[in-house]
Amino acid sequence: MIKIIVCLKVVNQLCSERGFDAVKRTIDPDCIVKMVNPADEYALEMAVHLKEREEAEVIALSIAPEDDEKLLRFCFAMGADRAYRIWEDGFDRLNGPAIAYLLSLAIRRLQGNLVLCGRRSADANGNEVGGYLAEFLGFPVVSGVTSIEAFEGRDKVICRRRIERKGWDLIETAIPAVLRVDRGEREPRYPNIFSILAWSEREIHLFNQVSLEANSLYLEECNSLTRVLEWIRPKPKKVFTPKSNLPPEERIKLVLSGGMDKKKAEFIRGETREIVSQMVDLLAKQKCFKPEGEG
């Protein structure tokens, strides 16, 4: 049986720019919304979907304080079999490499052979944990996976990965492996009530620094590899909202043009011949080309 480990993060999203004070470096807690990282939810969905096809066990793993358990439980109800939480005071200050180090210790302990995690977190947008994790574990890593296509025997997996807007890769990788999951085709399912109720009572096992036998010096070193120097946030962009008393057509036009009257669209109607001549005029007016005879 394959052990799929899904790493989930509870992200703190700013739902309003107004609570953010760049000078004092404070954030009003009221404007923070906690949620499970959407990309990680896609990863969990992928794992659960795989479990429905293959013999597998889905283990959820998260570095989160006890307060976040309620949120996580709702998410685990999508279909996780077991759940582990890593926490110790001070873990809220960890950066990507340190988190990856802790996760890798837990994953080794759990003997997982397929690790799924979201490609990026919605808040910090570090794009780093998956990569570091593969490094610490010595597994291959595939980034931007959108679906798992097939299992080749017990030691290979074929996954689909988005490369460009319309392009796809099919990548075969040996397992154990780390897959960094992107928004896939399958929307994360809405957990059903039986699962929600079951998970509201099920135990979430706890790891801490001691039980993981994490080397605190090494952890410190990981944590100091990178450092945030400054938060720079753009000035809140004024989002254009058209007046609600306009007819819908106009509103659509305004939204499309970003509320700028200058970008007015011009409609050319009439016979083909007329349309062509008007278009030529229009393009000439816009100085797209020089009409014949002038140059």
Added chain:
Amino acid sequence: MESREIFWNISQIGWLYALTFIAFLLLFYGCYDHVKFWGTGRKTGGGPPLRLRWKSFLSLALFQRGILKRAYPGIMHLFIFWGIIVLFIGTVLLAIEHDFLKPIFSYSFIRGNFYKVYSFFLDLFGLLAVIGTVMMLMRKYLFPEYRGVRGRPDTLAVWSLFFVLVTGFLVESARIRGTGAEEPFSPIGYVLSALLPRLFDAESLQLFHEVLWWIHLVLALILIAMIPYTKLFHIIAGSFLTLSDPKVKKGILSPVFSEPLRLEPDRLTRLSRLQLLSLAACTQCGRCEEVCPVVSDQSLLSPRRVMDGLRRELQRSNNHLGFLQNGAFLAGFWECLACRLCEEECPISLKVAEKIVDVRRHQVMALSQFPAELRSVFRNVETFGDPFGEGKYAREDWIQGEAVKRRLRNRNGCLVWIGCQSAFHERNKKVAWAFTKLLDVLSIDYFLLGKEEVCCGDLARRTGNEYLFRDSVLKNIDTFRRYGVQKIVTLCPHCFHVMKEEYPHWGGHYEVLHYTELMAEVIQQGKVPFSKSLDKKTVYHDSCYLGRYHDLYREPRSVLNHVLMDGLMEMEKNRGSSVCCGAGGGNFWTRGNTGERINATRLEEVCDKGAQIICTSCPYCLVMFEEAIRNQERQGLVAMDLAELLDLVKPSGTEK
């Protein structure tokens, strides 16, 4: 002494008893099947106690109040109902006398004056039944749009009923002719006997009588045996339903979970016994279908088909909702507006919307199958606490002045609950703003919760996500407890309904008012004489949740009549028969085509009246009407909330 010879001219009486026995055997076997199916229903524990309701039995079953709401079918059904009841009682009395009292006690009571009265009444009510049946046949064949009698079994039942009655009278007249009795107290039979062709000699008359007698008997027994197998079963099921329906206030849904949070294993998959009984009591008369705003060529929903389809599918699957497989049928459940118009219209007040929500609950909570648009709405309520996904912080954006800002969480006076629509929707923000200004003018003490508000949960409950609803309720009740809230004034009828009627189940008991109630109260006390100065033609649109759910028709009208110079105009469909704006039951969020179509039709009704202002007191209705006005590009018509209207005419000079 006057009496009647029973079984005159009839030999081989043994057959009568044999056939009757078979008919009743079939009747009881069919009923046993129904009872068995009924037994698969959930017992409704926890709800209000099941008391016998003689009052509703009298008015709905015996006096047919519900059916009489419409004249033609009402009178038709009333005649048939009472005709059959009296004829049945007459026959039973006769059987008691002939087979029980006479052979055992040698006692008979159907003679003398009693016989005269008895015979007269039987004739009279028989005639009524004939009239009713003829009316029914006329409706079936002359008015094809009438759909009460559908399919072969129904047609068979009506025709057998007709022939039972006709042959009954013919038999009577032949007997009167044959025995040569003078029976003017059986007027119909007496007249008919005189009309029988003189050609009949004694022998052919006897043959005529005997043949008709047996036809009469067999048809009557067929009718009795048919009861449990056709919609005639509504006679039994309907009577029991009017007797046993617990007295719940209108439109309140039963909770899914028992507290502390627990789910009975069959709560989501099975309908309750009462619900099964009401499925059996439905006659498919189609009144619900006629009034339902959703029903059209493009829609998949019809309340009538919901009842019919549920009964069939559940009988097939032994009352397990998981076996509902029909895609189009299921999709129809998501089009319901939960406006309860069908329930008001139903002659025996069957709860259709409640069953629709139960199916939605099963779909959402057990199967996680629901329209994709709802997913983000559920998620938004879960994470942000509002269906718009704007977050707490934006909840206070509608507030513009310092005066109102000071009202935030200051615990003075009553709580004014703004609600998600008024806090986030651009159009409805103006309503919230107008209402708070109004309160300032009236110097009513109030406070706001601002970012402490969480979605009231109505949206989640009507779309079947009871878990999310419960979550919202508990959060809000906790907030109310922290702020010591006792009296709540809401802007939205939806918040009003759930807080008033559905929060108490979780221990949230508050005095909840909709703001129109508050305003009506203020005006009644004469505290502030609003000037009667608005000279616009105005119609008022009753929202479902104020109107049909809470019968608040008088309050908004009294307020409006107080400020309108020409008084209020009424729409064709007003008060209890008002049509939903198309946003109810989660349809605001799923945004099907249904809503747009419905508000367009409703708006045409307004325009036919030549109104200039369409006044509502529900944020959903307001948005829907605004959209309809924009889509149809109606000039000189505006949709306004009652609060905005009052804000226009508030006494000048008092503004702070």
